[in-house]
Amino acid sequence: MAVFSPGFRGRRRTTNPALPPGQYEEHGFPVLSAGITPRIREDDWRFSLTTLDGEKREWTWADMLALGPETITTDIHCVTSWSKFGTSWRGVSVDRFLDAAGADAPYVLAGCYGGYTTNLPMEDLRGGKAWVAFEYDGEPLRPEHGGPARLLVPHLYFWKSAKWVNSLTLLERDRAGFWEELGYHMHGDPWREERYRSA
Numbered sequence: 001m002a003v004f005s006p007g008f009r010g011r012r013r014t015t016n017p018a019l020p021p022g023q024y025e026e027h028g029f030p031v032l033s034a035g036i037t038p039r040i041r042e043d044d045w046r047f048s049l050t051t052l053d054g055e056k057r058e059w060t061w062a063d064m065l066a067l068g069p070e071t072i073t074t075d076i077h078c079v080t081s082w083s084k085f086g087t088s089w090r091g092v093s094v095d096r097f098l099d100a101a102g103a104d105a106p107y108v109l110a111g112c113y114g115g116y117t118t119n120l121p122m123e124d125l126r127g128g129k130a131w132v133a134f135e136y137d138g139e140p141l142r143p144e145h146g147g148p149a150r151l152l153v154p155h156l157y158f159w160k161s162a163k164w165v166n167s168l169t170l171l172e173r174d175r176a177g178f179w180e181e182l183g184y185h186m187h188g189d190p191w192r193e194e195r196y197r198s199a
């Protein structure tokens, strides 16, 4: 005899509330890159922040580590409709860089080794919502996943998490990045299904 009634099993099959609309749960870790994978040594890595006045602040790998890394466990959501639950990272909060530079602005354009860009409102980068991540699952971040360091902005679609990130440019007005110019959403909230820009 069945221990659980069919009704009980039925309830367990309701949609996972952690899964945004139109997404499925992925157990692997797909690689999605628009171009070739840059190979950047930690010693050569630089990360810069340019303020509205055009002032540029730059960090080396050691400078970044000195800002105080933290461990992040989070779900991630790709616009191609896979979501991955409970991913584990180590990185430095973007707040730390902004505070060190004493900089603020309404919008930010992230830039990368290889030329990829993506735009974000400052309110999506501040307040413990975004990191420069350099470890995944307890290991150095692999080059194909953006190593040595990538932006991690898990509450937005994963195209906003710029791999091989090397700059943040503060902006007065929002400016479309690589995928945004090609029609992806300027914001990219998976819970609102902000996948594409309406024409």
Ligand SMILES: Nc1nc2c(c(=O)[nH]1)N[C@H]1C(S)=C(S)[C@@H](COP(=O)(O)O)O[C@H]1N2
Binding pocket: 029, 030, 031, 032, 033, 034, 035, 078, 079, 112, 113, 114, 116, 144, 145, 146, 158, 159, 160, 161, 162, 163, 164, 165
């Ligand atoms: N520099 C750079 N960053 C990037 C991309 C890219 O092509 N180049 N692709 C974006 C997209 S569309 C996604 S879904 C994620 C994929 O990250 P993954 O390859 O680690 O899964 O990286 C984002 N960051």
Ligand SMILES: [Mo]
Binding pocket: 032, 078, 079, 080, 158, 159
């Ligand atoms: Mo993506």
